[in-house]
Amino acid sequence: MRLLILGPPGAGKGTQAARIAEHLGIPAISTGDIFRANIKNETALGLQVKAILASGGYVSDEVTNAVVEDRLAQDDCARGFLLDGYPRTLAQVEALDAMLAAHGSALDHVLELTVDEDAVVGRLLKRAELEGRADDTEEVIRERMAIYHRETKPLSDTYRERGLLVEVDGLGEVDEVTTRVLAALA
DSSP states (O other), rough: EEEEEETTSSSSHHHHHEEEEEEEOOOOOHHHHHHHHHHHHTOHHHHHHHHHHTTOOOHHHHEEEEEEEETTTGGGTOOOEEESOOSSSSSHHHHHHHHHHHHHOSSSEEEEEOOOHHHHHHHHHHHHHHOOTTTTHHHHHHHHHHHHHIIHHHHHHHHHHHEEEEEEEOOSSHHHHHHHHHHOOO
């Protein structure tokens, strides 16, 4: 199964992606994790991404598309995958469509976790405190929300029009959300 998971930063995408992927036996691919690994290893990409994230922005489509295309070409994605954090823009949707079409495949479902923005800000501030994530200040979180609503939210409409969008309430206990997600994908 080929899936995407959408939702604003802090909606629980990473947590749910890992659970869904394990349940389906496919890799969960997080562009954020790929970028953070590059930052930690101080690669050229990592240094570039670190500066962008510190200002609350997103990595360019060109860089992100190349990272995703490389990852989807790996053997463990042959049976399917779950993308977390990609695509974020309509241009990335087109790039992903082209990548999949080149291999004779398409997405099966697009899962969107819906959440209250103030609840998400609180969740991310708590995560920043617990994990020491310097990129999760309230100002940066609010800027990411604004970017999400301006640039990424239109993806929901696109995938809804294609009949692929499955919306699930992302608030509540982790197990409750997982149960709702798996039921919605069944």
